[in-house]
Amino acid sequence: MTSTLSFDYNPTISTLPLADLEVGKHFYWEVFGYSLHGQVFIVSWLVIGLILGASILATITLNQVPRNTWQNVMEVVVEYIQGIAKNQMGSNFAEWVPFVGTLFLFILISNWLGALVPWKLIHLPEGELAAPTNDINTTISLALSTSITYFYAGLKKRGFSYFKKYFQPTPVLLPINILEDFTKPLSLSFRLFGNILADELTVSVLTLLVPILIPLPIMILGLFASSIQALIFATLAAAYIGESVEGHH
Amino acid sequence: MADSIVSAASVIAAGIAVGLAAIGPGIGQGNAAGQAVEGIARQPEAEDKIRGTLLLSLAFMEALTIYGLVVALSLIFANPFSS
Numbered sequence: 538m539t540s541t542l543s544f545d546y547n548p549t550i551s552t553l554p555l556a557d558l559e560v561g562k563h564f565y566w567e568v569f570g571y572s573l574h575g576q577v578f579i580v581s582w583l584v585i586g587l588i589l590g591a592s593i594l595a596t597i598t599l600n601q602v603p604r605n606t607w608q609n610v611m612e613v614v615v616e617y618i619q620g621i622a623k624n625q626m627g628s629n630f631a632e633w634v635p636f637v638g639t640l641f642l643f644i645l646i647s648n649w650l651g652a653l654v655p656w657k658l659i660h661l662p663e664g665e666l667a668a669p670t671n672d673i674n675t676t677i678s679l680a681l682s683t684s685i686t687y688f689y690a691g692l693k694k695r696g697f698s699y700f701k702k703y704f705q706p707t708p709v710l711l712p713i714n715i716l717e718d719f720t721k722p723l724s725l726s727f728r729l730f731g732n733i734l735a736d737e738l739t740v741s742v743l744t745l746l747v748p749i750l751i752p753l754p755i756m757i758l759g760l761f762a763s764s765i766q767a768l769i770f771a772t773l774a775a776a777y778i779g780e781s782v783e784g785h786h
Numbered sequence: 787m788a789d790s791i792v793s794a795a796s797v798i799a800a801g802i803a804v805g806l807a808a809i810g811p812g813i814g815q816g817n818a819a820g821q822a823v824e825g826i827a828r829q830p831e832a833e834d835k836i837r838g839t840l841l842l843s844l845a846f847m848e849a850l851t852i853y854g855l856v857v858a859l860s861l862i863f864a865n866p867f868s869s
Contacts, residue, residue: 727856728852731855731856734859735855765842765845766845769845
Protein backbone atom coordinates (compact mmCIF):
# COMPACT_ATOMS: atom_id res chain seq x y z
CA MET A 538 0.00 0.00 0.00
CA THR A 539 2.88 2.39 -0.56
CA SER A 540 3.13 4.72 -3.49
CA THR A 541 6.84 4.43 -4.10
CA LEU A 542 8.08 5.64 -7.47
CA SER A 543 4.46 6.63 -8.29
CA PHE A 544 3.43 3.19 -9.51
CA ASP A 545 -0.04 1.74 -9.02
CA TYR A 546 -1.65 1.67 -5.63
CA ASN A 547 -0.79 -1.98 -4.92
CA PRO A 548 2.44 -2.74 -6.73
CA THR A 549 2.81 -6.31 -7.86
CA ILE A 550 6.33 -7.68 -8.00
CA SER A 551 7.07 -10.24 -10.67
CA THR A 552 10.40 -11.53 -11.94
CA LEU A 553 10.23 -14.66 -14.08
CA PRO A 554 6.76 -15.27 -15.50
CA LEU A 555 6.20 -17.99 -12.88
CA ALA A 556 5.05 -16.18 -9.77
CA ASP A 557 3.71 -12.86 -8.60
CA LEU A 558 3.78 -11.31 -5.17
CA GLU A 559 1.32 -8.75 -3.96
CA VAL A 560 0.64 -7.70 -0.44
CA GLY A 561 -2.23 -5.80 0.99
CA LYS A 562 -5.10 -6.78 -1.26
CA HIS A 563 -8.08 -8.17 0.58
CA PHE A 564 -11.38 -9.63 -0.48
CA TYR A 565 -13.93 -7.29 1.06
CA TRP A 566 -17.53 -8.09 1.91
CA GLU A 567 -19.80 -5.10 2.53
CA VAL A 568 -22.26 -6.00 5.27
CA PHE A 569 -24.55 -3.38 6.87
CA GLY A 570 -22.08 -0.65 6.05
CA TYR A 571 -19.05 -2.52 7.46
CA SER A 572 -16.22 -3.93 5.40
CA LEU A 573 -15.32 -7.46 6.37
CA HIS A 574 -12.33 -9.46 5.21
CA GLY A 575 -14.08 -12.22 3.31
CA GLN A 576 -11.05 -14.45 2.92
CA VAL A 577 -10.51 -14.60 6.69
CA PHE A 578 -14.12 -15.57 7.28
CA ILE A 579 -14.15 -18.29 4.65
CA VAL A 580 -11.09 -20.08 6.02
CA SER A 581 -12.22 -19.53 9.63
CA TRP A 582 -15.54 -21.19 8.88
CA LEU A 583 -13.68 -24.09 7.30
CA VAL A 584 -11.49 -24.45 10.41
CA ILE A 585 -14.51 -24.29 12.72
CA GLY A 586 -16.32 -26.83 10.58
CA LEU A 587 -13.35 -29.20 10.71
CA ILE A 588 -12.99 -28.97 14.49
CA LEU A 589 -16.72 -29.38 15.03
CA GLY A 590 -16.82 -32.32 12.62
CA ALA A 591 -13.96 -34.07 14.39
CA SER A 592 -15.61 -33.51 17.77
CA ILE A 593 -18.99 -34.78 16.60
CA LEU A 594 -17.43 -37.84 14.97
CA ALA A 595 -15.63 -38.63 18.21
CA THR A 596 -18.67 -38.32 20.46
CA ILE A 597 -21.36 -40.04 18.38
CA THR A 598 -20.92 -43.31 20.28
CA LEU A 599 -19.26 -42.51 23.58
CA ASN A 600 -17.83 -45.44 25.46
CA GLN A 601 -15.83 -45.59 28.65
CA VAL A 602 -13.33 -47.75 26.81
CA PRO A 603 -13.25 -46.26 23.34
CA ARG A 604 -14.11 -48.58 20.45
CA ASN A 605 -14.28 -45.74 17.99
CA THR A 606 -10.77 -44.86 16.76
CA TRP A 607 -11.76 -41.24 16.29
CA GLN A 608 -12.80 -41.07 19.93
CA ASN A 609 -9.41 -42.45 20.85
CA VAL A 610 -7.62 -39.76 18.85
CA MET A 611 -9.67 -36.93 20.27
CA GLU A 612 -9.13 -38.25 23.79
CA VAL A 613 -5.39 -37.86 23.26
CA VAL A 614 -5.97 -34.28 22.15
CA VAL A 615 -8.22 -33.51 25.12
CA GLU A 616 -5.73 -35.02 27.54
CA TYR A 617 -2.95 -32.93 26.05
CA ILE A 618 -5.01 -29.76 26.49
CA GLN A 619 -5.90 -30.80 30.02
CA GLY A 620 -2.17 -31.21 30.65
CA ILE A 621 -1.52 -27.66 29.45
CA ALA A 622 -4.27 -26.23 31.63
CA LYS A 623 -3.28 -28.26 34.67
CA ASN A 624 0.40 -27.27 34.45
CA GLN A 625 -0.45 -23.60 34.41
CA MET A 626 -3.45 -23.43 36.68
CA GLY A 627 -2.92 -25.98 39.40
CA SER A 628 -6.05 -27.37 41.00
CA ASN A 629 -9.19 -25.77 39.56
CA PHE A 630 -8.31 -26.16 35.92
CA ALA A 631 -11.33 -28.12 34.71
CA GLU A 632 -13.65 -25.22 33.92
CA TRP A 633 -11.07 -23.48 31.74
CA VAL A 634 -10.11 -26.47 29.60
CA PRO A 635 -12.74 -25.68 26.92
CA PHE A 636 -11.47 -22.13 26.49
CA VAL A 637 -7.80 -23.10 26.39
CA GLY A 638 -8.62 -26.01 24.10
CA THR A 639 -10.56 -23.80 21.71
CA LEU A 640 -7.67 -21.37 21.48
CA PHE A 641 -5.13 -24.12 20.94
CA LEU A 642 -7.15 -26.05 18.35
CA PHE A 643 -8.36 -23.02 16.41
CA ILE A 644 -4.91 -21.50 16.13
CA LEU A 645 -3.20 -24.81 15.35
CA ILE A 646 -5.69 -25.92 12.69
CA SER A 647 -5.90 -22.51 11.05
CA ASN A 648 -2.10 -22.16 10.88
CA TRP A 649 -1.68 -25.62 9.46
CA LEU A 650 -4.51 -25.25 6.96
CA GLY A 651 -2.98 -21.98 5.83
CA ALA A 652 0.35 -23.68 5.25
CA LEU A 653 -0.74 -27.04 3.82
CA VAL A 654 -3.82 -26.55 1.66
CA PRO A 655 -3.26 -25.32 -1.94
CA TRP A 656 -5.46 -22.27 -1.65
CA LYS A 657 -4.40 -20.83 -4.98
CA LEU A 658 -6.67 -23.31 -6.74
CA ILE A 659 -9.69 -21.36 -5.47
CA HIS A 660 -9.88 -18.13 -7.34
CA LEU A 661 -11.17 -15.09 -5.46
CA PRO A 662 -12.02 -11.80 -7.18
CA GLU A 663 -9.39 -9.97 -5.12
CA GLY A 664 -6.74 -11.19 -2.76
CA GLU A 665 -6.45 -14.86 -1.94
CA LEU A 666 -7.27 -17.37 0.78
CA ALA A 667 -4.65 -17.94 3.47
CA ALA A 668 -4.43 -18.67 7.18
CA PRO A 669 -6.94 -16.49 9.06
CA THR A 670 -4.29 -15.75 11.67
CA ASN A 671 -2.24 -13.76 9.17
CA ASP A 672 -4.73 -10.94 9.71
CA ILE A 673 -4.06 -8.79 12.75
CA ASN A 674 -7.82 -8.57 13.39
CA THR A 675 -8.07 -12.30 14.07
CA THR A 676 -5.17 -12.39 16.49
CA ILE A 677 -6.28 -9.24 18.28
CA SER A 678 -9.75 -10.72 18.76
CA LEU A 679 -8.25 -13.92 20.18
CA ALA A 680 -5.99 -11.93 22.49
CA LEU A 681 -8.83 -9.68 23.65
CA SER A 682 -11.02 -12.67 24.43
CA THR A 683 -8.17 -14.02 26.54
CA SER A 684 -7.94 -10.67 28.30
CA ILE A 685 -11.67 -10.56 28.99
CA THR A 686 -11.57 -14.17 30.17
CA TYR A 687 -8.85 -13.68 32.73
CA PHE A 688 -10.59 -10.57 34.05
CA TYR A 689 -13.83 -12.52 34.28
CA ALA A 690 -12.08 -15.45 35.98
CA GLY A 691 -10.45 -13.22 38.56
CA LEU A 692 -13.58 -11.25 39.30
CA LYS A 693 -15.72 -14.37 39.54
CA LYS A 694 -13.33 -16.17 41.85
CA ARG A 695 -12.29 -13.30 44.10
CA GLY A 696 -14.89 -10.59 43.66
CA PHE A 697 -13.65 -7.05 43.98
CA SER A 698 -10.69 -8.13 46.09
CA TYR A 699 -9.30 -9.12 42.68
CA PHE A 700 -8.02 -5.56 42.39
CA LYS A 701 -5.71 -6.10 45.34
CA LYS A 702 -3.58 -8.04 42.89
CA TYR A 703 -2.40 -4.77 41.40
CA PHE A 704 -0.80 -3.78 44.69
CA GLN A 705 1.19 -6.95 45.10
CA PRO A 706 4.07 -7.46 45.84
CA THR A 707 4.58 -3.73 46.51
CA PRO A 708 2.29 -0.75 45.70
CA VAL A 709 5.23 0.88 43.95
CA LEU A 710 4.68 -1.58 41.10
CA LEU A 711 1.09 -0.38 40.51
CA PRO A 712 1.79 1.42 37.19
CA ILE A 713 3.68 -1.58 35.90
CA ASN A 714 0.87 -3.93 36.84
CA ILE A 715 -1.66 -1.72 35.09
CA LEU A 716 0.61 -1.52 32.06
CA GLU A 717 0.85 -5.29 32.07
CA ASP A 718 -2.91 -5.43 31.43
CA PHE A 719 -2.31 -3.68 28.15
CA THR A 720 0.88 -5.41 27.11
CA LYS A 721 -0.49 -8.90 27.67
CA PRO A 722 -3.04 -8.85 24.83
CA LEU A 723 -0.69 -6.78 22.70
CA SER A 724 2.17 -9.23 22.95
CA LEU A 725 -0.13 -12.24 22.50
CA SER A 726 -1.63 -10.85 19.31
CA PHE A 727 1.60 -9.57 17.79
CA ARG A 728 3.53 -12.71 18.53
CA LEU A 729 1.04 -14.89 16.67
CA PHE A 730 0.38 -12.41 13.86
CA GLY A 731 4.06 -11.70 13.29
CA ASN A 732 5.04 -15.35 13.18
CA ILE A 733 2.35 -16.38 10.72
CA LEU A 734 2.65 -13.34 8.45
CA ALA A 735 6.45 -13.52 8.43
CA ASP A 736 6.37 -17.18 7.47
CA GLU A 737 3.85 -16.57 4.68
CA LEU A 738 5.80 -13.62 3.31
CA THR A 739 9.07 -15.52 3.40
CA VAL A 740 7.55 -18.46 1.55
CA SER A 741 5.95 -16.11 -0.98
CA VAL A 742 9.15 -14.21 -1.66
CA LEU A 743 11.18 -17.41 -1.97
CA THR A 744 8.57 -18.87 -4.32
CA LEU A 745 8.76 -15.69 -6.36
CA LEU A 746 12.53 -16.00 -6.70
CA VAL A 747 13.08 -19.78 -6.91
CA PRO A 748 9.80 -21.67 -7.21
CA ILE A 749 11.30 -25.18 -7.08
CA LEU A 750 12.52 -26.92 -3.89
CA ILE A 751 14.02 -23.90 -2.09
CA PRO A 752 10.84 -22.77 -0.30
CA LEU A 753 10.38 -26.26 1.17
CA PRO A 754 12.65 -25.95 4.25
CA ILE A 755 11.00 -22.65 5.13
CA MET A 756 7.56 -24.24 4.76
CA ILE A 757 8.54 -27.08 7.09
CA LEU A 758 9.97 -24.59 9.57
CA GLY A 759 6.72 -22.66 9.26
CA LEU A 760 4.67 -25.74 10.12
CA PHE A 761 6.82 -26.40 13.18
CA ALA A 762 6.91 -22.77 14.35
CA SER A 763 3.18 -22.25 13.88
CA SER A 764 2.33 -25.29 16.01
CA ILE A 765 4.69 -24.00 18.71
CA GLN A 766 2.92 -20.64 18.53
CA ALA A 767 -0.45 -22.31 19.04
CA LEU A 768 0.95 -24.08 22.09
CA ILE A 769 2.44 -20.82 23.40
CA PHE A 770 -0.83 -18.92 22.99
CA ALA A 771 -2.79 -21.59 24.84
CA THR A 772 -0.14 -21.92 27.55
CA LEU A 773 0.02 -18.18 28.12
CA ALA A 774 -3.77 -17.90 28.20
CA ALA A 775 -3.90 -20.63 30.82
CA ALA A 776 -1.08 -18.96 32.76
CA TYR A 777 -2.84 -15.58 32.80
CA ILE A 778 -6.09 -17.15 33.94
CA GLY A 779 -4.27 -19.12 36.62
CA GLU A 780 -2.44 -16.02 37.77
CA SER A 781 -5.60 -13.96 38.11
CA VAL A 782 -7.48 -16.76 39.88
CA GLU A 783 -4.81 -17.73 42.36
CA GLY A 784 -2.81 -14.55 42.76
CA HIS A 785 0.92 -14.56 43.31
CA HIS A 786 2.07 -17.74 45.01
CA MET B 787 10.30 15.31 -3.27
CA ALA B 788 8.98 14.89 0.24
CA ASP B 789 7.47 11.60 -0.85
CA SER B 790 10.86 10.16 -1.82
CA ILE B 791 12.36 11.31 1.47
CA VAL B 792 9.54 9.53 3.33
CA SER B 793 10.10 6.40 1.27
CA ALA B 794 13.85 6.45 1.77
CA ALA B 795 13.51 7.02 5.50
CA SER B 796 10.96 4.22 5.78
CA VAL B 797 13.21 1.77 3.98
CA ILE B 798 16.23 2.66 6.13
CA ALA B 799 14.10 2.46 9.28
CA ALA B 800 12.75 -0.93 8.26
CA GLY B 801 16.21 -2.31 7.72
CA ILE B 802 17.52 -0.96 11.01
CA ALA B 803 14.44 -2.25 12.85
CA VAL B 804 14.95 -5.83 11.76
CA GLY B 805 18.70 -5.69 12.24
CA LEU B 806 18.59 -4.33 15.75
CA ALA B 807 15.70 -6.54 16.76
CA ALA B 808 17.69 -9.64 15.99
CA ILE B 809 20.59 -8.88 18.34
CA GLY B 810 19.04 -9.34 21.78
CA PRO B 811 17.00 -12.45 21.11
CA GLY B 812 19.96 -13.97 19.28
CA ILE B 813 22.12 -13.65 22.37
CA GLY B 814 19.30 -14.83 24.61
CA GLN B 815 18.45 -17.88 22.52
CA GLY B 816 22.09 -18.91 22.24
CA ASN B 817 22.39 -18.65 25.99
CA ALA B 818 19.25 -20.72 26.57
CA ALA B 819 20.33 -23.40 24.12
CA GLY B 820 23.75 -23.60 25.74
CA GLN B 821 22.29 -24.10 29.18
CA ALA B 822 19.85 -26.66 27.84
CA VAL B 823 22.63 -28.68 26.24
CA GLU B 824 24.57 -28.53 29.49
CA GLY B 825 21.51 -29.79 31.33
CA ILE B 826 21.09 -32.68 28.92
CA ALA B 827 24.77 -33.54 29.23
CA ARG B 828 24.48 -33.58 32.97
CA GLN B 829 21.33 -35.71 33.05
CA PRO B 830 20.47 -37.46 29.79
CA GLU B 831 17.24 -38.99 31.15
CA ALA B 832 15.66 -35.55 31.43
CA GLU B 833 16.18 -34.78 27.74
CA ASP B 834 12.48 -34.70 26.80
CA LYS B 835 11.53 -32.26 29.52
CA ILE B 836 14.53 -30.07 28.86
CA ARG B 837 13.78 -29.99 25.16
CA GLY B 838 10.16 -29.05 25.81
CA THR B 839 11.10 -26.20 28.11
CA LEU B 840 13.80 -25.07 25.70
CA LEU B 841 11.40 -24.86 22.76
CA LEU B 842 8.87 -22.92 24.82
CA SER B 843 11.48 -20.39 25.93
CA LEU B 844 12.87 -20.06 22.41
CA ALA B 845 9.45 -19.13 21.10
CA PHE B 846 9.12 -16.38 23.69
CA MET B 847 12.42 -14.87 22.68
CA GLU B 848 11.59 -15.27 19.01
CA ALA B 849 8.55 -13.06 19.54
CA LEU B 850 10.79 -10.09 20.29
CA THR B 851 12.46 -10.37 16.91
CA ILE B 852 9.08 -10.74 15.30
CA TYR B 853 7.99 -7.42 16.80
CA GLY B 854 10.83 -5.76 14.88
CA LEU B 855 9.79 -7.59 11.74
CA VAL B 856 6.19 -6.41 12.15
CA VAL B 857 7.37 -2.81 12.37
CA ALA B 858 9.51 -3.28 9.28
CA LEU B 859 6.68 -4.91 7.33
CA SER B 860 4.22 -2.20 8.25
CA LEU B 861 6.73 0.47 7.20
CA ILE B 862 7.21 -1.15 3.82
CA PHE B 863 3.73 -2.35 2.98
CA ALA B 864 1.33 -0.32 5.09
CA ASN B 865 3.20 2.94 5.47
CA PRO B 866 1.03 5.54 7.17
CA PHE B 867 3.24 8.42 6.07
CA SER B 868 3.17 7.97 2.33
CA SER B 869 0.59 9.90 0.37
